[in-house]
Amino acid sequence: MNKEKFALAMIVFTMALVFPVSVFAAGAAPGSVSCYNCHKTLGGGLAKPALNWAHSIHQQNGVTCDQCHGGNPRATTMEGAMSKAHGFIGKPAGVAIAGVCNRCHPDMVLEYEKSIMGKAWLGGSGGPSCTKCHGAHNNTIPVLPPAKHNICLQCHKDITWFDQIDPMNVTQNTVEMLSKMQIKKGEQVILGKRPPVIPSIRQDLDPYKIGLIAFGGAGFVFVMGFIIYLLLEKRD
Numbered sequence: 333m334n335k336e337k338f339a340l341a342m343i344v345f346t347m348a349l350v351f352p353v354s355v356f357a358a359g360a361a362p363g364s365v366s367c368y369n370c371h372k373t374l375g376g377g378l379a380k381p382a383l384n385w386a387h388s389i390h391q392q393n394g395v396t397c398d399q400c401h402g403g404n405p406r407a408t409t410m411e412g413a414m415s416k417a418h419g420f421i422g423k424p425a426g427v428a429i430a431g432v433c434n435r436c437h438p439d440m441v442l443e444y445e446k447s448i449m450g451k452a453w454l455g456g457s458g459g460p461s462c463t464k465c466h467g468a469h470n471n472t473i474p475v476l477p478p479a480k481h482n483i484c485l486q487c488h489k490d491i492t493w494f495d496q497i498d499p500m501n502v503t504q505n506t507v508e509m510l511s512k513m514q515i516k517k518g519e520q521v522i523l524g525k526r527p528p529v530i531p532s533i534r535q536d537l538d539p540y541k542i543g544l545i546a547f548g549g550a551g552f553v554f555v556m557g558f559i560i561y562l563l564l565e566k567r568d
């Protein structure tokens with residue numbers, strides 16, 4: 333077969349495969365919602381929510397603008413879409429944010445409301461809001477200790493052992509546990525001993541990394557075993 337013709341045929345074939353897929357992907361993109369379509373064109377602080385949301389876990393799970401803000405995503409004018417008659421609430425703030433999240437994450441809201449930081453937030457004394465840690469539109473799990481540039485440092489100076497606790501569930505028990513560990517460390521220092529090693533499971537490892545380490549560990553053991561086997565064989 334002629335080389336050029338073959339190459340051309342391959343290109344046409346590939347495009348025939350890729351084109352419908354890309355059209356489908358574009359159709360499935362958030363473009364079907366008027367809120368997104370208008371907001372992404374507005375620029376600045378009015379476009380940012382839309383652009384962040386477009387690749388968020390909420391977008392991937394079909395949670396659209398109107399499910400948090402209310403309004404009518406089928407109307408194309410601003411007045412029609414952002415209409416109070418359709419339950420538009422605008423930009424939620426304070427307790428209203430918890431109310432929005434509560435529609436789908438009631439367990440998390442309940443847990444956080446009972447925690448020291450949740451109370452400090454809802455009571456207006458400086459605790460972090462849901463969106464402080466998770467963002468309103470990109471919805472990530474925040475960067476935690478022991479990572480260097482973690483979110484806790486925004487408000488706390490001393491974050492010793494903050495990698496041992498659940499940030500959504502800081503209670504009196506947590507505070508007592510932290511202070512016990514502080515006292516223990518103090519005693520050890522006075523006795524001239526090395527600070528205790530607190531047993532911990534590193535929380536920054538995802539299952540993939542754990543798998544990789546386990547696999548590497550198994551491989552290492554296998555290789556060592558084989559070397560020992562070879563040495564024993566030689567001795568005989």
Ligand code: HEC
Pocket residue numbers: 366367368370371374378397398401402403404405407408409410413414422423
């Ligand atoms: C045709 C354009 C257009 C459409 C459609 C539209 N918006 Fe807006 N939106 C705007 C503009 C412009 C502003 C800023 C001016 C204002 O707040 O009145 C705004 C402001 C907002 C704000 C901020 C309000 C505040 O109190 O700060 C939110 C939240 C919002 N829109 C959500 C939505 C949602 C949800 C939808 C769909 C149900 C939607 N928008 C549809 C143009 C649009």
Ligand code: HEC
Pocket residue numbers: 367368371377378381382383385386390395396397398399400401423424425429432463467468469
């Ligand atoms: C999971 C709920 C959720 C979804 C989905 C969501 N928002 Fe928001 N949005 C919020 C919350 C909460 C705030 C309040 C700001 C904050 O806490 O950071 C907000 C704030 C805003 C603001 C005000 C920003 C500012 O800084 O003044 C605009 C505009 C906005 N959202 C538009 C949209 C648009 C457009 C979409 C869809 C493309 C959308 N939102 C999807 C929860 C949501």
Ligand code: HEC
Pocket residue numbers: 389390393395399400429432433434435436437462463466467468471472473
């Ligand atoms: C209309 C329903 C709905 C609302 C309202 C909603 N969420 Fe979600 N959220 C979901 C779904 C569905 C998922 C993806 C599946 C899951 O992890 O449960 C999700 C996932 C998340 C995740 C990701 C968890 C992970 O494993 O990465 C976070 C964080 C989150 N939501 C925070 C919020 C916050 C904060 C609010 C309020 C501002 C909110 N959500 C409002 C439905 C919602």
Ligand code: HEC
Pocket residue numbers: 430433434437440441444445449460461462463464465466473474476498499500
């Ligand atoms: C101080 C930071 C912080 C605040 C404030 C916070 N969260 Fe979280 N959240 C986390 C961390 C860290 C995780 C992941 C570890 C875990 O599951 O506890 C998480 C996990 C989640 C998840 C995913 C749960 C899962 O198992 O998939 C959701 C949903 C969520 N939070 C919603 C909320 C809501 C709603 C609020 C407000 C009522 C809130 N968070 C306040 C830090 C925070």
Ligand code: HEC
Pocket residue numbers: 448449452457458459460461464474476483484485486487488494497498499502506507510
């Ligand atoms: C927006 C500021 C803010 C952020 C961000 C923040 N906290 Fe807090 N935290 C507070 C406030 C306010 C209190 C309540 C202080 C009080 O009432 O004694 C508190 C209390 C605590 C306490 C109780 C003991 C103490 O030291 O006061 C712990 C533990 C704690 N936070 C852990 C965390 C962790 C872990 C993170 C990061 C994932 C974090 N915090 C992020 C504001 C914040």
